[in-house]
Amino acid sequence: MSTERLVTMANQIGDFFQANPDSAEAKKEIAGHLKKFWALSMRKQLVAHIECNQAQGAGLNPIVGEAIKENVTSLTM
């Protein structure tokens, strides 16, 4: 699946949860949503996009990028 598409979809999820004034909670909810509704292969691809030295999560909104970074283990298993 194209990384660009995954980034768009992940940012949309971020757009919803970032309305939560508690950003720690918002990040938890973003990661939780990805874990609950996205297939493992998609989650792994998004994590790889963040962990890739070259891409470094390009295109991801900051809160989404942080949410993924903080929950890499949970998202990739």
Place this chain on the structure above:
Amino acid sequence: MDNHIMNDQTDYGTPAKTSDKQVTLNIDGQQVTVPAGTSIMRAAMAAGVSVPKLCATDSLEPFGSCRLCLVEIEGRKGYPASCTTLVDDGLKVHTQTSKLADIRRGVMELYISDHPLDCLTCAANGDCELQDMAGAVGLREVRYGYDGDNHLKAEKDESNPYFTFDPSKCIVCSRCVRACEETQGTFALTIQGRGFESKVASGTENFLDSECVSCGACVQACPTATLMEKSVIDHGVPEHSVTTTCAYCGVGCSFNAEMKGEQVIRMVPNKNGGANHGHSCVKGRFAWGYATHSDRMTKPMIRKSIKDPWQEVSWEEAISYAASELTRIKEKYGKESIGAITSSRCTNEEVYVVQKLVRAVWGTNNVDTCARVCHSPTGYGLKQTLGESAGTQTFDSVMQSDVIMVIGANPTDGHPVFASQMKRRLRQGAKLIIADPRAIDLVSSPHIKADYHLKLRPGTNVALISAMAHVIVTEGLADEAFVKERCEWDSYVAWRDFVSKPENSPEALEEELSIPAAQLRAAARLYATGGNAAIYYGLGVTEHSQGSTMVMGIANLAMATANIGREGVGVNPLRGQNNVQGSCDMGSMPHEYPGYRHVSDVEARAQFESAWGRPLSDDPGLRIPNMLDMASEGTFKGLYCNGEDIAQSDPDTQHVTHALESMECVIVQDLFLNETAKFAHIFFPGASFLEKSGTFTNAERRISPVRRVMTPKNGYEDWEVTAMLSAAMGYPMEYKHASDIMDEIARLTPTFKGVSFKKLDELGSIQWPCNDEHPQGTPVMHVDEFVRGKGKFFLTQYVPTDERVTKKYPLIMTTGRILSQYNVGAQTRRTQNVAWHKEDLIEIHPHDAEERGIKQGDWVGIASRAGDTVLRALLSERVQPGVVYTTFHHPESGANVITTDNSDWATNCPEFKVTAVQVTRVNQLSEWQKQYQEFSDEQIAFANTQQDEIRIG
């Protein structure tokens, strides 16, 4: 007529009444006790006494015109009509006296003196109330002769495809006119003229050109052969009847399939149907001929490539080939390279076995359903806020509503039978708020006028709901006592603070919404303070990039105003297809087992692993758009598409077809060689709803029985085909009947625990949850507490869609449905419903048309960033300037060539309702349409070489 299923169709003459007071009277020597307000006629029927009648029927209010139901009441003068005279304590009524017999014979004599005496050759022979009454009153002669003026040569109106109007047989009882008014609410018919000149008229030259919507209520009400189904005229009256459930929209009407042997003669709405109470629409009532259409595919076919002609094979060979291909792909590319799509047009039992096949046999959760592209945001949004992925009410609940708010739904076209009930309540005085960019029929129709039509710009739903919430909260209209008791208070406070922000006020959002702030404020006040307020919504809510947010916004509003948990209120998703609710209930989402339990739920997974004897994956599978994306990129290789037509129904057609072309094995199971099947390698012919047993679950969670009335033309019910495929892949499913599948569902799904075919036979239908606590089902949910415990408010930040108008694409296209057609049209296009809708049109406002030099009926090209197509223009002020509208019932229209890959953030439900387009006058079809036609013709020829010999008559 012999009815195999218990089904009391007795006509009690006048409607049932409810009252706290009971009244006892004596009728023909029998004591009978009935609710106050009941007619003597109905009380007599309750006592087993049948009073002759013609103008009365229990679906209509009494009219008192035929003078046949007269009775004598001791102590009262004259001969009152029993249909219009109400019961009273201690009355002594006589229905059969010599005087009454004389009067009735005289009345009948007059009727018959202007009625053709062709009973033996009449289509209604044996099914005619006039004939029955002539017998009942003992009419033996007509003294007046036929030489005087009469109506015997009045011309028949045969314009309607499904029924005839023969005025020579009309007794002007007004039942048809009253049915059109009271039952359907269209007011298309009237009695024109006075005295001898009185006649039923449709306001135009014929029925087809009139306002008539062909619901069949008039035909049903007619006591003679005046309004008669053409199928009965052609084939004679039926000899047995089986109660089943309509396979069209999410209303889920109960019908009696009236049969001659294995031939359906007519479908008659079941007056005991919980969802429809004896009413119907043009689709369910008349458009069932597709089941025996010559396009039906009845033999399995296979081929190596979509460039090859189809090869007809035996079921054994087709199943074996499919199993070997799926196994090959799975072994070569891994278990995540295959998946299945279930359909909301299939039964619960069929959907259940498909998801079981995917999970237990294929070892993946790659199963999804077409609810993905319609109501998946409903499932998500209502689960989050209320705790259950379903509507909260019964349809009947609307009769207790004081305020009805319709958001992004077009009930008169999409859910016509429920719309009739809603209109009945509106005529009784309920207030109406409509939020829709387009002027749907409900905005203004006979005796209905919306109090507020909020003509929001497409794509701004969430701004609307937040602005309404702003008004309710800042004006102190929320019911905080209810919220404190029933909801998570902290979530409410956060939501209250959020919606109170100035940026969420109607004034701040006025320009974005294109709704005057004062109008929005007034509508919000009405919703919050007008009594019982109910929200009904459709795909105009869900099919947006913020579809799930909007569903949660609706639930927030209902909770904040205490409009939930009792009759007359609630959150009511109007489900599009017949079994959208059921297909979701049955675990066909890639993250959920039956009963909406997540695949990572250890307890639920252990239960299914134990029952199915196979280890199950705890990871969510792929959704339909994910499968298609991955297919296009070469990692998803095999698809079992059961009863769906994604090549027509899903957005961005060219992306879908490219994905299908990229797969190594596409299996389609369907009645017809649909658009998706043209890209398939294996075709399993399917069975129609008339050819199988099972259940459908409608928009009010009502599980209704589907009963087999004819032998499957393909040889098997659809669940049997899936079971054969499963067996060929090493996992036999030991069901002997669809009821065995439901028994397994009940064992494994808490909300279905008490459901069985036996109970459905007893009760007619059951609204889930049906369990030990609610053995008869649950009409209204969340009564004392929410399913999730406390209701939870969610913040609904408005995020404008990326699909914004630009210089290149300056208009917004939105899509919808039309009454006579259904979804992709595979069924309705193969019926005479095409008389009303031969092609999809593009509605455009006259201002936008004039700017572009477009006139009525011109070919216009519609282009978006996804593709372009050509449709004929329909100039209409129903749409606002800047907005165009179309339907997608015909594949050659290519409406979904234009729609894009934008989707809901939570569920990937496509944003069908907002596409930026440009519209120009053109003089030829688009390139896509030309290529489509060529490809389609080729594919049909590939199938016809095999099917010519086996077509059904």
